[in-house]
Amino acid sequence: MNVLMTGVGGQGIILASDILSEVMMRAGMDVKKSEIHGMAQRGGSVMSHVRFSKKVFSPIVPYGECDILISFEELESARYLPYLNRDSKVIINKFRLSPPSVTAGKDAYPDVLPLIKEITKNVAVVEGSAAAREIGNPRGVNIVLMGVLSRYLDVPENVWIDTLNDMVAEKIRKINIDGFMKGRSL
Amino acid sequence: MKKVLSGNEAIARGAYEAGVKFASAYPGTPSTEILETLAKEYKSILSEWAPNEKVALEAATGASYAGARTMAVMKHVGVNVAADPLMTLPYTLVRGGLVLVSADDPELFSSQNEQDNRQYARFAKIPMLEPSSSQEAKDFMIEAMRISEEFETPVMLRTTTRISHSMGVVETGDPVKVKAPTLERHPREWVMLPANARVRHPVIEERIIRLREFSNKSPLNFEEKGDRSIGIIASGIAYQYAKEAMPEASFLKLGMSYPLPDKKIKKFAAKVDELWVIEELDPFFEEQIKAMGITCRGKDKIPMCGELSPDIIRQAITGKKKKCPAPASLPGRPPSMCPGCPHRGMLWAIRRNKAFIAGDIGCYTLGFLPPLDAIDTCQCMGAGISHAHGMSKVFGAKNEKITAVIGDSTFYHSGLTGLLNLAYNNGTALIVILDNSTTAMTGAQNHPGTGMTLGMEKTIDVNLEQVVKALGIKWVETINPYDIKNARKKVKEALDYDGPSVIISKAPCVLLKSKAVPGKALSVDAEKCTNCKVCISLGCPAIEAKEDSVKINSLCVGCGICADVCAAGAIGGAR
Numbered sequence: 001m002n003v004l005m006t007g008v009g010g011q012g013i014i015l016a017s018d019i020l021s022e023v024m025m026r027a028g029m030d031v032k033k034s035e036i037h038g039m040a041q042r043g044g045s046v047m048s049h050v051r052f053s054k055k056v057f058s059p060i061v062p063y064g065e066c067d068i069l070i071s072f073e074e075l076e077s078a079r080y081l082p083y084l085n086r087d088s089k090v091i092i093n094k095f096r097l098s099p100p101s102v103t104a105g106k107d108a109y110p111d112v113l114p115l116i117k118e119i120t121k122n123v124a125v126v127e128g129s130a131a132a133r134e135i136g137n138p139r140g141v142n143i144v145l146m147g148v149l150s151r152y153l154d155v156p157e158n159v160w161i162d163t164l165n166d167m168v169a170e171k172i173r174k175i176n177i178d179g180f181m182k183g184r185s186l
Numbered sequence: 187m188k189k190v191l192s193g194n195e196a197i198a199r200g201a202y203e204a205g206v207k208f209a210s211a212y213p214g215t216p217s218t219e220i221l222e223t224l225a226k227e228y229k230s231i232l233s234e235w236a237p238n239e240k241v242a243l244e245a246a247t248g249a250s251y252a253g254a255r256t257m258a259v260m261k262h263v264g265v266n267v268a269a270d271p272l273m274t275l276p277y278t279l280v281r282g283g284l285v286l287v288s289a290d291d292p293e294l295f296s297s298q299n300e301q302d303n304r305q306y307a308r309f310a311k312i313p314m315l316e317p318s319s320s321q322e323a324k325d326f327m328i329e330a331m332r333i334s335e336e337f338e339t340p341v342m343l344r345t346t347t348r349i350s351h352s353m354g355v356v357e358t359g360d361p362v363k364v365k366a367p368t369l370e371r372h373p374r375e376w377v378m379l380p381a382n383a384r385v386r387h388p389v390i391e392e393r394i395i396r397l398r399e400f401s402n403k404s405p406l407n408f409e410e411k412g413d414r415s416i417g418i419i420a421s422g423i424a425y426q427y428a429k430e431a432m433p434e435a436s437f438l439k440l441g442m443s444y445p446l447p448d449k450k451i452k453k454f455a456a457k458v459d460e461l462w463v464i465e466e467l468d469p470f471f472e473e474q475i476k477a478m479g480i481t482c483r484g485k486d487k488i489p490m491c492g493e494l495s496p497d498i499i500r501q502a503i504t505g506k507k508k509k510c511p512a513p514a515s516l517p518g519r520p521p522s523m524c525p526g527c528p529h530r531g532m533l534w535a536i537r538r539n540k541a542f543i544a545g546d547i548g549c550y551t552l553g554f555l556p557p558l559d560a561i562d563t564c565q566c567m568g569a570g571i572s573h574a575h576g577m578s579k580v581f582g583a584k585n586e587k588i589t590a591v592i593g594d595s596t597f598y599h600s601g602l603t604g605l606l607n608l609a610y611n612n613g614t615a616l617i618v619i620l621d622n623s624t625t626a627m628t629g630a631q632n633h634p635g636t637g638m639t640l641g642m643e644k645t646i647d648v649n650l651e652q653v654v655k656a657l658g659i660k661w662v663e664t665i666n667p668y669d670i671k672n673a674r675k676k677v678k679e680a681l682d683y684d685g686p687s688v689i690i691s692k693a694p695c696v697l698l699k700s701k702a703v704p705g706k707a708l709s710v711d712a713e714k715c716t717n718c719k720v721c722i723s724l725g726c727p728a729i730e731a732k733e734d735s736v737k738i739n740s741l742c743v744g745c746g747i748c749a750d751v752c753a754a755g756a757i758g759g760a761r
Contacts, residue, residue: 008519018353021190025355031190032319034352036295042552043727044521058430059352059423062496064510076519081511098730099519103739104557104722105731107517115514 002061003149004083005048007072008097012142017048019146023163024052027155034059045076070149072128072141073097078112081119088120089152093128093145131182140172140179147183157184191356193349196320197287198223199356200327201231204283205364207254209233210242212599213628214261215296216350217289221259222631225640235631235640238567238599239264243271243286250284250340251376252367255331262290262303263566267600269306275340276312277386279375282367283331284340289350292466293493296627298547298566300491302467307342307444311390313397314342314444315406316422320354326441328362329406337393337400344443346466348423348493398445406441407450416503417458419451419471419482424494428464431500446474455480462503466494523552525728526703526743528667528693529620533560533591534724534751535673536618539681541587544573544615546601548593549626549695558725561591568592568600574615575608582614587681589616594650595625595633602657608686609658616680616687617659620667621650622695630697654688661687668693668702670750696743706759707742708749710735714756721748721757 003020007013014035021033035048049061063082070091071077077092084090092113101107116123126148132141143164150160161177168176191199197220201209209231211221224233236242239260249256260268265288272286288306291297307314315330317323323345330341374382401407413434420428421440429437438454440446455461455475463472463484472484487502488494501507523530533553536543537560545551545561546569554561563573574590581588592601597619605617625631632638637647654662661683665676673691680687693702707728715735722731728742738748738757749757 009521018190021353025188025190030355032352032354033190034348036351042521042524042549043519045519056354057426057433058496059348059354059426060495062430063508075516078514079516079519081514084511098739099517100522100555100725100727101517103727103730110516112514112516119511 001052002065002067003050004061004066004069004080005050005072006069006076006080007046008076009043009046011046011072012139013046013048013072016142016146017050019163019167020050020149022167023155023159024050026159026163030054030056032056032059045079047080068149068152070145072145075099075110075112078110078115081115084116084119086120088122090116090120090123091145091148092123092125093141094125095129095141126186128183128186131186132179135175135178135182137175137179140176143176143179144183144186147180148186150180150184187358189356189358190353191320191324192219192351192353193317193320193323193345194219194351195223196323196356197327197343197345198228199358200324201257202228203324203359203361204328204331205255205362206231206257206331207282207364207367208246208249208256209259210236210245211259212236212239212242212264213625213631214264214289215628216291216345216347217259217261217264217287218628218631219350220287221640229641233640235633237634239268240271243268243275246284247271247275247278249367250280250282252282252369253365254282254367255364256282257285257287259287260289261297262288262301263297263299265303265306267567272306272310274378274383276310276390277378277383279372280334280338280340281370283334285327285330285334285343286340287343287345290344290346292346292348295347298564300467302470303342303344304443304470305468307344311394312340312342313337313401313442314344315441316344316443317349317441318422318425318439319349320352320356322441323349324356324358326406333400337397339393339397344422346423394445398448401442401445401447402449404442404447407447408439409450409454410437410439412436414457415459416462417454417460418462418464419454419475420464421471422466424464424466427494427496428499430496432503440471443471446471448478451475452478452480455482464488464494464499467491520555521552522555522725522727523549523558524696525726525741526696526745528622528691528696528702529553530558530724530726531670531747532618532620532667532673532691533558535670535677536560536589536591538674539587539677541589541616541677541681542577544570544577544588544590546570546590546592546596547627548596548620550591550593550620555725557723567596568604571601571604571608571617574617575604575611575613578613578615579611588614589618589681591618591620593626594619594621594623594635595631598634598648602653605654605659605688606657613686614684616677616689618689618691619650619654621690621692624695624698626695626697630695650690654690659686659688661685662690664690664692666693667691668745668747670747696745704744706744707740708738708744708746708757708759710738711756711758714754716754716756718753720751720753724748724751
């Protein structure tokens with residue numbers, strides 16, 4: 001199973017993919033994860049690959065073999081089209097952050113949905129950022145989106161909850177579990 | 187116990203299990219997390235940030251001479267800084283195991299070049315191990331220590347970004363018991379004056395022969411039986427990619443990749459119809475294997491530049507291109523200097539004075555990007571000051587405006603000697619030290635100017651202005667870069683001064699939650715905005731160009747620089 005997470009530096013993609021990796025290991029799989037975060041703190045594009053199976057060799061997903069792509073930002077969902085195929089599931093968080101050429105007025109923010117729908121019809125747009133704001137934790141959008149993703153993976157809910165409890169600091173535990181459950185209901 | 191660990195975390199775990207006593211490093215992507223993990227999770231190991239990699243390797247050498255297991259950790263270009271001690275270190279007697287971790291960066295995710303540090307193992311005549319997964323990263327660290335002590339040699343553990351930063355499942359173990367350090371004297375083996383060094387050179391040559399035999403016998407290098415029509419020799423991440431791409435092929439997997447196991451390679455080559463050598467970057471194995479008289483394929487089809495992938499390997503070997511969707515043409519999203527970054531105003535002030543800006547390695551290198559366009563050179567740590575000095579010397583009385591910018595951590599790493607040279611040789615450039623009180627580029631590590639050690643113990647807090655004066659610079663001023671009008675004025679003054687000058691631009695990194703920045707977003711009065719775009723020229727991600735005016739978005743942290751440069755007084759709010 002090949003999951004790609006995409007978005008912008010600062011959205012919590014690395015923690016989210018760490019949690020997914022831990023969950024899958026606890027679910028008894030071999031797991032490998034790889035991401036680019038050299039300069040991600042400075043608002044660059046971020047992509048994380050998470051692969052799990054009985055045995056995984058490469059930590060990166062080959063082209064055309066992505067099963068689920070979950071994008072934390074709208075434009076970033078379309079940056080990695082070569083990884084997709086006609087059966088790929090694409091989940092897009094409804095949230096826009098303009099890249100530098102758009103803020104400088106040189107480019108328009110593109111309409112990405114048609115680009116993806118040309119490859120796969122299996123696309124869902126979710127209000128993850130709005131949900132995170134609703135429960136009073138706008139920075140927890142990554143956990144909300146993990147909740148969304150969990151609906152498409154065959155892992156018992158308690159494995160997710162136990163992992164979250166073990167991986168996040170105690171004082172923010174409750175709000176993260178709330179965020180996860182909210183995402184799971186979206 | 188099983189854990190999901192990054193390659194770097196696994197190396198730290200391996201150091202712990204191997205009984206390492208001392209570790210020294212300078213932060214550098216992708217190696218940084220090794221020491222951070224040691225400091226956080228394995229406090230029994232004395233871990234330190236050194237001012238640079240040469241110092242790190244020398245300190246590790248001292249610990250080894252005392253009989254303790256020790257490691258020095260650096261990114262690939264860091265090994266260049268440490269190359270002076272590295273070339274002589276193998277001549278000397280290693281007592282406690284000594285491992286040099288070199289974290290290479292194929293594809294240059296965060297580096298200024300793409301060098302293949304496997305060449306260093308051969309150059310320094312030391313054994314090298316290359317893990318291909320997090321599990322091996324941990325296991326090989328332990329094995330490297332054992333080899334180091336058995337053969338009394340430093341060992342290089344080479345990773346690449348894809349090993350350092352990818353995660354995998356690791357089975358952890360218990361730490362081994364190691365001997366306590368003892369003071370001994372071995373002057374013939376440790377004092378490398380010519381008479382002693384001459385005697386030691388043959389020791390290295392003879393050792394490499396023994397190591398080659400070890401490599402031939404070691405289970406670190408093993409065959410995987412498969413279809414004999416194609417045989418693949420690979421190491422590190424290239425092995426994983428090749429397994430993914432060609433699961434049916436026969437493999438010779440190299441864990442010890444210098445010196446090469448020549449007998450194993452000859453045996454393997456004789457068994458397969460077509461031999462492929464799959465490696466990232468240089469044809470390091472391929473050239474040695476061809477020199478053994480063995481026919482093989484490799485760099486005629488595999489690129490010399492950038493990272494490999496399963497797709498590249500499959501296409502090279504089978505000649506078949508996989509069908510997949512084409513990439514979309516989208517606006518790029520390069521990294522940029524953060525909203526509120528104290529360096530932005532300072533770079534803008536220098537540019538407005540129409541000066542040449544020799545740059546250096548750090549966050550401020552991002553000031554290269556438009557619209558700031560405020561970096562003209564960038565070569566290696568510390569080079570900017572020396573570039574500016576050389577330029578100022580050739581222009582002499584013609585008085586071109588020459589400046590260099592350098593971060594505080596980079597200044598302690600290798601700016602000190604450059605500045606001393608500028609003063610000593612009567613250069614006239616202006617050096618701006620961008621002091622944000624951290625090593626920001628690699629994620630906020632401490633250094634001699636932060637008052638804290640890696641382990642968060644209080645320590646000296648270097649007075650930068652005194653250091654600069656002590657090096658012989660007479661014109662020195664420390665300024666607040668958020669006061670942009672004063673910054674511009676001071677740059678002009680310094681450029682007009684006949685002699686070397688230094689401005690210390692002092693304000694903490696905004697990622698450290700600076701108190702200097704109010705944190706409240708500013709706004710634009712569209713009525714007053716003349717749409718002159720001066721604020722856009724700051725290159726701040728929080729300022730967006732609209733048709734008739736500009737808009738400030740939610741990324742704004744209220745540093746106020748845009749308000750100060752707005753002649754129309756249209757930007758206001760927090761200040």
